[in-house]
Amino acid sequence: MEFEVSPFSRDHFEVVDGLNAESEEPSPFLTAPYMEAWDHCFSAEREKVSIFAREGGRIVGAGIFYRRTSPDCYFLLGGKSLSDRLGFAVKKGREEEFVRSLVRWMREEGEIPYPLVVNNLSGDWRQFRAFEEISREDGRILINETDVAPRVDLPSTFEEYLQGLSKKDRHELRRKLRRCRDHLGEVQVVEGGRNGDLENDLEEFVRLHRLSHPDKANFWRGRRREFFSLLARNFSRQGWLRLFFLFSPAVGGNVSALFVFDYNGDYLLYNSGFDPAFRKASPGLAIVAETIRTAIAEQKRRYDFLRGGERYKFDLGGVPRSVFRVELVP
CATH class of the missing domain: 3.40.630.30 (Gcn5-related N-acetyltransferase (GNAT))
Known part of the structure; x- marks a missing residue:
């Protein structure tokens, strides 16, 4: 060469x-x-x-x-x-x-x-x-x-995915999803970035990201907000952006959100946020689990959690790289 x-x-x-x-x-x-x-x-x-x-x-x-x-x-x-x-x-x-x-x-x-x-x-x-x-x-x-x-290879059904978890992790996930419904009612995963509302939906994602932890408010220093806006527009044009929200009719609003790349047959979880007022309902874990379900339904190969060793990634079956x-x- x-x-x-x-x-x-x-x-x-x-x-x-x-x-x-x-x-x-x-x-x-x-x-x-x-x-x-x-x-x-x-x-x-x-x-x-x-x-x-x-x-x-x-x-x-x-x-x-x-x-x-x-x-x-x-x-x-x-x-x-x-x-x-x-x-x-x-x-x-x-x-x-x-x-x-x-x-x-x-x-x-x-x-x-x-x-x-x-x-x-x-x-x-x-x-x-x-x-x-x-x-x-x-x-x-x-x-x-x-x-x-960490990332997880996806099977053909959500039930197969659940069976692939350890008995303890499977039990905990089901328990937390029930608790989420108990606290927030029949929550719904809704997708933003459609119908010309990308910038407004991105602002809602930023709001939930800022709320989720005091350190995350500092994440948006400098030009990061502008970067996410440019990235969202660029990836949306390619069909690579999936902006998910967990909506609770009982609350009347969104309780968590994910910024996901839909790329090359995989879901890649780039960033997330949730409202800590509903921490006991585990809305952050619930939306990740539900988007794993969505990825399987769309026949994606993998759910990639990207960088970071947070416990929930392993609880949901992530294998570290x-x-x-x-x-x-x-």
Whole structure:
């Protein structure tokens, strides 16, 4: 493989997007609609470079990096806190050769003066396994486990899903769903973002997210509200956004909400919120369980809880996948 580094151009988003679609596990965080929203809000004014790998004149791997100082590093576009699954976009089956050629190119050509940092790289991706193997012999590849990302493979029926839980977890889930109905009546999962009300429904999601925990109010600092608005519009146009609310007629309003990606045959739970006034009814757990039911009815392959080791993800059958930070020092 031959590598080149190029000043960033916006058409590089489409190049990465195309390679991501042909990768071993396409990620919504490596699509042009996601990268465009993230770049607009967080890296538009930063220096950016793109790295391309060519084979027979065709691009087979790519990554877009933005520069941060103190210390000087190039970070893969998307950052750490909002982009749950990052990595180079590499055609399926070319991952190991891509990684080995990349490391060799960095060492021999010296075109990248600062370390390259990839956050939130999934531990079961082939490119990670290649980095891990090379790191055993190369002390300038630094790898640290930073999080877990549980997900559950979905069966064909909700009853099969329940039977796949442990006896204790199955009993607890049924008990909490009954308690939810006891406290809130016959709740309904309703979907927002339809009928031209996307921005109003997004504001309702933000309201419930802010309410759910004091720390979450700080989540919306800086340009994150703008980012979610851009992301929601971009993904809605692609048919990738599912904005769910748990509505209680007895209360007369929504008691919990989920911001979900419907992408590549999976549901990916990006963020959530609930009204703590109804904490005893477990509305947060109830809406996740009900959207698992929806995902199964829609014949989705997996329900991906994304990053974070919260207990409820495991109680609902999530199997952890480790997430890593990989740094390549020149």
